Amino acid sequence: MGQTLNSHDMMKSTLIRKALLVMGLLLVALTASAQTTGEAVTGTIRDAEGALEGASVFLVKDRETQEIVQFAVSDAAGHFTMRAPAGNYIFGVSYLGYAMHTEEISLTAEPLDLGTITLETSSEELQTVVVRGQIVGVRTQPDGFAVDVREIRERSNDALDLLKHIPKVQVKGNQLGIIGKEQVLVKIGNVLQRVDASEIAGLLKGYDAGLIDRVEVITQPPLRYDPDGNTAMIILHTSSLFKEYMGGVIGTEGMYANKDNFRYGGYGSLLYNRRGLFASIAPSINFNGSDNLEDVTYEAKDYRYRTYTPSVGRYDYMGVRGTLQYAYGEKSLLGVALSWNRKKYRNVFESQETTTQPGTSERVVENSNGYLATEPRITATAYWEAT
Known part of the structure; x- marks a missing residue:
């Protein structure tokens, strides 16, 4: 049998809901405040030819744990800004194809401008880069690079979420891109996804991240896919579970x-x-x-x-x-x-x-x-x- 609430119960229920809403808004405000407070560190990342967009900059507090406590990404002009509490840090810059840059810094009440940081190219096949505050191992190859994602996929919901942890891949809303390329093709297993660019993000949400073992980014795909030299291809190599x-x-x-x-x-x-x-x-x-x-x-x-x-x-x-x-x-x-x-x-x-x-x-x-x-x-x- 159902129950009928009287006016007193309804008023009490309404007050409880309002109190919970206020507490939720207060928690969001406190969280946002915590993320934006702290001392500022700024700078510009470039190489021998010019500014580098998409370089990962990060701060490490403890040398032993090497836990990344703050990170940011350089913009199209190579600029970056981070905030962290005052103290001593190891500042690092990571970008695929370049040697990692590190230096010790001290943050005080005054903003710290690190000026221009120039990265040196690296030809090593195995490289370690930082993406979204996480360390990622990358294997370079003549036409691009590949990432073993069997550990990364554990903290990803779907294929689109997984690609957010891949170097040089940009996911902004429903837009998927590769730095330096105008178009992106996606291949899952041996199936090239022949859909409009605006639908790629929605398509990737339909694939469980647990089905993917390796992500390969081809910056120089075969000519039939890239006649103008402005296209990159992302290949999601599926696990053995996907065979049947x-x-x-x-x-x-x-x-x-x-x-x-x-x-x-x-x-x-x-x-x-x-x-x-x-x-x-x-x-x-x-x-x-x-x-x-x-x-x-x-x-x-x-x-x-x-x-x-x-x-x-x-x-x-x-x-x-x-x-x-x-x-x-x-x-x-x-x-x-x-x-x-x-x-x-x-x-x-x-x-x-x-x-x-x-x-x-x-x-x-x-x-x-x-x-x-x-x-x-x-x-x-x-x-x-x-x-």
Whole structure:
């Protein structure tokens, strides 16, 4: 039998929820404050030719444990900024293809500018680099490099999350990139993912990180994949479990800045791989929204101006991808890749400007611009490769 709450119980429940919300917001504020306080250390990373984007800079407090207590990444101009409590540290810079730079520093109440740090190239086959504050072992090769990810995958949820720990790989929202390259192709096992660049991130979320043993980044792929020299290829080498495999992933995601700025959705995948036959189907759905309101009044002695500008932006996506491929030899295969998606954009921009002056009638200027579009898209690619 159900229970009915009286007004006293409802009020008590509401107060408890509000108290928990306040405690949660306070905890977030304290965490953010802890991350932004401390003494600043800045500098610029470069090599003999110019600035280095994506170099990992880090601080180590204890020589014995060598635990990285703070890290950052250099921007397109090679600049970086970190903050840490005052004290003595080992400062380090790591970048694939270059010898690691280390030096002892002391942070005080005054900001510390380390100036320009120039890295020396390294031709060693086995290199140690730092990515997102974690030490990663890398094996270089003539056309790129490879990383054994059997330890890294333990702290990753899916293939996209795993790639965040790979040198020179950039994951920003749903954008996947390689530093120095304009385009990225992704190959999982012997299946090249023939999807639009905007869908690669969603596709990678459908692969469990536990299925991947090694990640190979090819900066000079075969000519048929890179006719212009601006493409890199990421190859996810799967484990022996994937030789005869059937499984998938179901996930949801949600992000809210406030009630009017949000992103949420869901995705899934079903994979089958056995005796050269590979089949996959992966649906996904995503909703994004942002509202903004500018309401400002400027006043002078005999003049008053007010601008009121509300704007709304919405982007919705739903789609499904599928691949059917058969490998009938060591390097011979044929298949078909299908994709259907529906994108809907709705943007509304309105403004009202009001000018008030003594002795004149109030002037009001209104403006409204709207954009509404729905873009369904179907793609199908049949392919055959033989060597």
